[in-house]
Amino acid sequence: MAATVKDIAQRAGCGVATVSSYLNGGNVRPGNREKIRQAISELHYEVNETARQLKTNRTRMIGAVIPELNSTFCASVLSEIEDILRQHGYAMLVCDCRTDSVREREAVDFLLKRRVDGLFVLPVDETGSNLRKFIRTGKPVVLIDRQIEGLDVDTVCVDNRAAIRSAVDLLVQKGHSRIGMIAGPSGINAARQRMRGYIEGCEKNGICQNRDLIFQGDDSIESGTAGIETLIKMHPDMTAVVISNYRMTMGAMIGANESGIMIPQQLSVVGFDNPQFARAVHPRLTIVNQPVDEIGERAAKIMLERLGDVDAPEGSMDGSEDCANPECGHRHIWLTTAILEGGSVLDRS
Amino acid sequence: MAATVKDIAQRAGCGVATVSSYLNGGNVRPGNREKIRQAISELHYEVNETARQLKTNRTRMIGAVIPELNSTFCASVLSEIEDILRQHGYAMLVCDCRTDSVREREAVDFLLKRRVDGLFVLPVDETGSNLRKFIRTGKPVVLIDRQIEGLDVDTVCVDNRAAIRSAVDLLVQKGHSRIGMIAGPSGINAARQRMRGYIEGCEKNGICQNRDLIFQGDDSIESGTAGIETLIKMHPDMTAVVISNYRMTMGAMIGANESGIMIPQQLSVVGFDNPQFARAVHPRLTIVNQPVDEIGERAAKIMLERLGDVDAPEGSMDGSEDCANPECGHRHIWLTTAILEGGSVLDRS
DNA sequence: TTGAAAGCGCTAACAT
DNA sequence: ATGTTAGCGCTTTCAA
Numbered sequence: 142m143a144a145t146v147k148d149i150a151q152r153a154g155c156g157v158a159t160v161s162s163y164l165n166g167g168n169v170r171p172g173n174r175e176k177i178r179q180a181i182s183e184l185h186y187e188v189n190e191t192a193r194q195l196k197t198n199r200t201r202m203i204g205a206v207i208p209e210l211n212s213t214f215c216a217s218v219l220s221e222i223e224d225i226l227r228q229h230g231y232a233m234l235v236c237d238c239r240t241d242s243v244r245e246r247e248a249v250d251f252l253l254k255r256r257v258d259g260l261f262v263l264p265v266d267e268t269g270s271n272l273r274k275f276i277r278t279g280k281p282v283v284l285i286d287r288q289i290e291g292l293d294v295d296t297v298c299v300d301n302r303a304a305i306r307s308a309v310d311l312l313v314q315k316g317h318s319r320i321g322m323i324a325g326p327s328g329i330n331a332a333r334q335r336m337r338g339y340i341e342g343c344e345k346n347g348i349c350q351n352r353d354l355i356f357q358g359d360d361s362i363e364s365g366t367a368g369i370e371t372l373i374k375m376h377p378d379m380t381a382v383v384i385s386n387y388r389m390t391m392g393a394m395i396g397a398n399e400s401g402i403m404i405p406q407q408l409s410v411v412g413f414d415n416p417q418f419a420r421a422v423h424p425r426l427t428i429v430n431q432p433v434d435e436i437g438e439r440a441a442k443i444m445l446e447r448l449g450d451v452d453a454p455e456g457s458m459d460g461s462e463d464c465a466n467p468e469c470g471h472r473h474i475w476l477t478t479a480i481l482e483g484g485s486v487l488d489r490s
Numbered sequence: 491m492a493a494t495v496k497d498i499a500q501r502a503g504c505g506v507a508t509v510s511s512y513l514n515g516g517n518v519r520p521g522n523r524e525k526i527r528q529a530i531s532e533l534h535y536e537v538n539e540t541a542r543q544l545k546t547n548r549t550r551m552i553g554a555v556i557p558e559l560n561s562t563f564c565a566s567v568l569s570e571i572e573d574i575l576r577q578h579g580y581a582m583l584v585c586d587c588r589t590d591s592v593r594e595r596e597a598v599d600f601l602l603k604r605r606v607d608g609l610f611v612l613p614v615d616e617t618g619s620n621l622r623k624f625i626r627t628g629k630p631v632v633l634i635d636r637q638i639e640g641l642d643v644d645t646v647c648v649d650n651r652a653a654i655r656s657a658v659d660l661l662v663q664k665g666h667s668r669i670g671m672i673a674g675p676s677g678i679n680a681a682r683q684r685m686r687g688y689i690e691g692c693e694k695n696g697i698c699q700n701r702d703l704i705f706q707g708d709d710s711i712e713s714g715t716a717g718i719e720t721l722i723k724m725h726p727d728m729t730a731v732v733i734s735n736y737r738m739t740m741g742a743m744i745g746a747n748e749s750g751i752m753i754p755q756q757l758s759v760v761g762f763d764n765p766q767f768a769r770a771v772h773p774r775l776t777i778v779n780q781p782v783d784e785i786g787e788r789a790a791k792i793m794l795e796r797l798g799d800v801d802a803p804e805g806s807m808d809g810s811e812d813c814a815n816p817e818c819g820h821r822h823i824w825l826t827t828a829i830l831e832g833g834s835v836l837d838r839s
Numbered sequence: 840t841t842g843a844a845a846g847c848g849c850t851a852a853c854a855t
Numbered sequence: 856a857t858g859t860t861a862g863c864g865c866t867t868t869c870a871a
Contacts, residue, residue, distance in 0.1 A: 499842095504841075504842080505841060505842040505843070506842085506843090507840095507841065507842060507843080507844095508840080508841055508842075511840085511841085516840090517840065518840075518841090519840065519841085522840085522841085541847090543847095544847050544848065544849085545846080545847055546847085547847075
């Protein structure tokens with residue numbers, strides 16, 4: 142059996158409180174300090190965090206509920222978060238709910254029972270009903286990438302509307318006026334915002350006022366392929382297309398590849414996410430690039446702040462829009478995307 | 491404060507043992523059963539897993555130490571594992587050690603303190619010294635993708651040697667004889683095995699006996715780019731190249747892209763991993779495809795079996811080579827890869 | 840079947 | 856600064 146504080150106390154010839162004090166960085170007389178150190182080393186003692194958790198009512202574990210681990214966006218953000226959390230002694234419990242709202246609810250309840258100290262969620266269900274039970278505990282929740290209206294929790298998002306709007310702007314600048322869009326499911330707020338960005342961009346530039354150039358996809362690779370093939374068949378006069386997420390971007394590239402669509406001569410493309418992928422396809426893809434590391438970092442910092450492990454970061458409101466309702470006391474961070482230019486947009490001007 | 495079994499017992503008018511029995515599926519008289527059910531519902535009671543853990547000395551948590559979450563291979567395997575584990579009530583603690591052996595050791599110790607019931611490791615340090623302390627606890631360890639010689643633990647790997655050997659075979663079949671290789675770091679067993687597969691394939695087919703067509707990369711995107719550019723410059727007579735991992739494959743595509751190398755007319759390519767990426771580049775890439783889901787599934791099943799949560803799977807030795815030393819009692823699963831043909835290999839025969 | 844009570848390993852309050 | 860002790864919420868004997 143593993144050694145306990147009692148064993149250490151016995152061997153060091155002192156009380157358990159002294160050992161506990163030693164473990165938690167309290168004041169211990171040098172003599173005892175040395176004896177305890179030795180006992181710990183001899184007995185291969187390792188603190189039992191479980192017992193500590195029960196006593197202190199803190200698990201130093203944070204849950205993360207995400208739609209799919211196997212997505213560069215999620216993985217990159219989580220990897221950043223995990224790094225920061227662990228530096229502060231927190232462990233991360235990951236639950237992949239496979240883009241399924243029922244599994245998402247189960248995951249939240251699972252983490253609730255395990256008494257995680259906080260929760261990161263990249264929500265699938267955007268009504269927030271899966272989260273209410275957890276929120277009631279008063280423990281911090283940080284939403285990533287998707288906000289839920291009416292839910293009073295911290296949020297770190299990118300400005301999806303502006304992202305796609307600027308993609309449309311770029312295309313218009315380069316002389317395009319028949320611009321299509323491969324959009325995501327209207328049930329996802331982020332996808333809706335991107336769609337709005339497209340519409341706003343078109344309206345602002347006085348193009349494509351009817352929405353016939355929008356292909357309604359479902360964020361899957363397959364729908365990206367279907368999207369580009371459908372749009373180009375139905376609208377031979379279309380000269381450019383913007384794509385609403387990474388998977389559909391990948392799918393569109395597959396479609397272009399397999400249908401022999403020439404990029405950018407025949408069709409200009411602005412994709413979404415993953416600069417490495419963008420460099421690997423030919424011609425290099427112009428994309429909307431999300432600041433994944435910053436998203437993770439901001440989310441982690443907010444969590445640590447709520448947990449009292451770190452002070453509010455200086456300038457914590459920088460580059461971000463405040464919550465519409467300031468007295469809610471929660472952060473709503475909006476980060477901005479950038480366009481990374483490749484060679485997939487033809488200059489027709 | 492959250493309700494406890496005591497509160498439930500009080501409200502239901504029974505003892506805590508009865509409540510505990512109810513919670514754990516024991517026999518409880520229907521009258522009590524109903525009263526307890528109601529009390530739980532009214533008080534929003536949720537079992538405190540932490541307390542349960544302390545008492546039962548099992549955390550129902552499994553650690554996973556990996557070199558990088560942000561890699562499709564790791565993410566896919568973990569996602570499969572996590573799915574299966576959670577169905578059996580286990581939570582997964584992920585630690586990304588960023589391909590750093592020191593961080594890996596810290597991660598293992600971190601998980602040890604938190605008393606995880608088992609550990610999945612995709613080892614960076616291949617001496618196994620980072621794992622010994624954990625192994626001494628007698629808790630199960632399952633190694634993924636990389637075996638460690640002399641370490642007596644379960645392992646789930648793919649046959650990397652055969653994988654690359656068959657890639658070479660394919661190229662020879664198609665009439666190639668000057669075949670290059672972009673290899674990974676010799677400190678990584680998997681990379682070494684792939685290199686051996688290349689050498690064996692060449693010897694078997696009587697080609698490239700001197701090793702001048704091997705570029706020594708480091709598994710990074712950058713080294714893939716450097717690899718393809720260097721090889722083609724130094725060896726204009728080379729007609730094909732095999733690449734040892736996914737990142738370098740991506741890097742090689744970037745290099746081909748940016749240096750204007752024509753695939754497959756000028757150079758045939760066999761890449762590694764990620765069938766979706768393979769479809770998205772032009773021409774569609776021929777790749778060595780690892781059975782990621784099966785790797786995750788086998789690893790998870792072995793873990794559950796060791797934990798006593800599941801019986802040994804029927805035919806658990808199928809499609810796998812046994813441990814050289816059968817009395818060690820540990821599984822060494824070898825899964826096979828397949829070649830997924832695209833259009834990146836020119837038929838010169 | 841059920842209640843009372845011990846105890847998992849730790850921290851913290853209290854007394855010294 | 857340190858020893859003694861109670862108790863975190865649960866499971867699990869042991870009696871009844």
